[in-house]
Amino acid sequence: MSVIDTIKEQIESNTILLYMKGTPRFPQCGFSSKSSEALMACGEKFAFVNILENQEIRSELPKYANWPTFPQLWVNGELVGGCDIICEMAESGDLEALVKAAAADKSTESE
C-alpha cells in the first residue's frame, strides 16, 4: 500500500484521529501536548498516529492535507485543524460538541 493509501485508510476508518508528535501520554511537542489534552478533556476515545515514528506519513500527509505542520486533527474524514484551531474550539466548547457528535454517529452506525 502506498503511503497516501495508508493515510486515506487511517482517516476513513478512524472517526476521531490525531496525527501528533509523540503519544497522548508522552507528547514530544508542546503543540501536540496541548492538542491531545484538549481532545482527552472531551471524554471520547480517539485514535492517534505518532508521526515521529512514521517518517513517511510525516513527509506525505502535509502535501495530502495542504497543511504543513503537526498536530493535525481529523474528524469524520475532514481536517479540523492544528493546535491553534483545536484550542480555540476547546475554549468555545465547539470541540467537545464536534467530538461528541462524531462519537455518537459512529456508535449509531455500528448498531
Add this chain to the structure above:
Amino acid sequence: MSTAQIIEDKLHAALAISELQIVNESHMHSGPAAESHFKLLLVSEEFVDKGLVKRHQMIYKILADELQNPIHALAMHLYTEEEWQKKNGVVMPSPACKGGSKS
C-alpha cells in the same frame, strides 16, 4: 532581513490587514535556531465567511517558502475585525516546548 520582517512584508503584500503582530518565540524551544518558532496575530476582513482551516491555508500558502526553511512552527490567530473586537484583544499563549523534534 529578519524572518519576522520577511513574514510581515509578504503578508502585507498579499492581504488587506487591519492588525498584525508577529512574535518570535524561538527562545522558548529546543534547538539552536533563533528564527524557528513564530506566533502570528492577524486581523483581516478577508477572513469573513472563511472557516478556520481555510484561513490557515491562506497564510500557509503566502509563507510556503519560509515554512520550508527556517520556520519550524507558526502559531496563528486569525480573526475578522468583528471577532477580534469580541476577543477584546487577547491571544492565547503558546505552549512550552517538549523538545521531541530537533528537525
